[in-house]
Amino acid sequence: xxxxxxxxxxxxxxxxxxxxxxxxxxxxxxxxxxxxxxxxxxxxxxxxxxxxxxxxxxxxxxxxxxxxxxxxxxxxxxxxxxxxxxxxxxxxxxxxxxxxxxxxxxxxxxxxxxxxxxxxxxxxxxxxxxxxxxxxxxxxxxxxxxxxxxxxxxxxxxxxxxxxxxxxxxxxxxxxxxxxxxxxxxxxxxxxxxxxxxxxxxxxxxxxxxxxxxxxxxxxxxxxxxxxxxxxxxxxx
Numbered sequence: 509x510x511x512x513x514x515x516x517x518x519x520x521x522x523x524x525x526x527x528x529x530x531x532x533x534x535x536x537x538x539x540x541x542x543x544x545x546x547x548x549x550x551x552x553x554x555x556x557x558x559x560x561x562x563x564x565x566x567x568x569x570x571x572x573x574x575x576x577x578x579x580x581x582x583x584x585x586x587x588x589x590x591x592x593x594x595x596x597x598x599x600x601x602x603x604x605x606x607x608x609x610x611x612x613x614x615x616x617x618x619x620x621x622x623x624x625x626x627x628x629x630x631x632x633x634x635x636x637x638x639x640x641x642x643x644x645x646x647x648x649x650x651x652x653x654x655x656x657x658x659x660x661x662x663x664x665x666x667x668x669x670x671x672x673x674x675x676x677x678x679x680x681x682x683x684x685x686x687x688x689x690x691x692x693x694x695x696x697x698x699x700x701x702x703x704x705x706x707x708x709x710x711x712x713x714x715x716x717x718x719x720x721x722x723x724x725x726x727x728x729x730x731x732x733x734x735x736x737x738x739x740x741x742x743x744x745x
Contacts, residue, residue, distance in 0.1 A: 530680060568712050599725040602626040603732045619708075629712040631685045634733075636697070636706035652683060652709075661706045663694050668730075669723040670694045673715060681709045691717040697731040709735060716724050 533539055540546065568711045589668055607613035616634065623632040638653035654662075662681070663670045671693050677686040681694070689711030697706035710717070 510580065524729060567612055580726075583668070587722055595725060598627050602729060606732055606736050607734060612737070624711075629710055631682055631684060631709070631711035631715055633639055634697075634706060634710075635681060635707045635709060637704045652681070654680070654706075659707050663696055663707060668696045669726050671717045671719050671723070672722055673718040675711065682711050685711065688713050691715050693717045693723075695723075695726050697730055697734055697737070700734070703737055704735075 524541055533562050543623065568633075572637050602623050605618050605626060609618050619634055633652055635652040635654050636657055637656050658680075671691075673691050675686075675689050677689060677692075677694045679686045681692070682689050691714065693710040695708045695710070697703070697708060699705045710726075
């Protein structure tokens with residue numbers, strides 16, 4: 509029954525004449541007020557005979573194109589601003605969660621369990637350079653350990669953050685989650701009297717991170733994390 513109605517409606521539209529359209533618009537002068545987007549797709553009549561270029565119309569068409577481009581740019585800026593605000597809010601929430609930790613072990617749990625949820629990613633891990641630390645300690649610890657100089661090799665000697673779109677990790681950074689991570693952000697953790705050089709590794713199964721993104725909030729998160737780690741001067745990472 510519905511198919512027949514649709515076919516009948518299609519036939520009615522095919523039989524619609526210019527006079528009927530004009531009559532409808534005459535009886536509904538507010539039509540384009542409620543459907544202004546249709547005007548942009550309509551062709552305006554020329555003022556001159558065929559073969560004569562109407563410069564005013566050309567300029568008008570150009571202005572309409574510029575207006576449409578500006579409108580698209582405005583929409584893009586608004587969407588980008590909303591995304592940035594969301595990321596900022598999430599980062600601030602993650603920092604507050606780190607500051608709430610009252611022990612080193614609790615801080616590690618916040619990093620591994622709470623930070624991924626707050627940042628809408630899949631994995632968050634701490635890694636520190638530890639030289640020839642025994643394998644037993646590596647397995648028992650909630651923190652990953654790297655060879656001396658690994659942070660500079662991984663991030664870059666002169667960089668604070670490295671964003672990777674397609675991760676190739678053998679388990680050195682993300683351990684058992686290496687196969688899950690597709691994109692990653694690696695943020696340098698500066699050494700102090702109580703810690704060696706380290707990094708915060710954030711991983712996502714989607715293309716959450718990629719080169720060209722802003723890194724200010726990631727660095728802010730890392731600096732807050734450094735302060736939290738240094739609360740316990742007797743605890744060597």
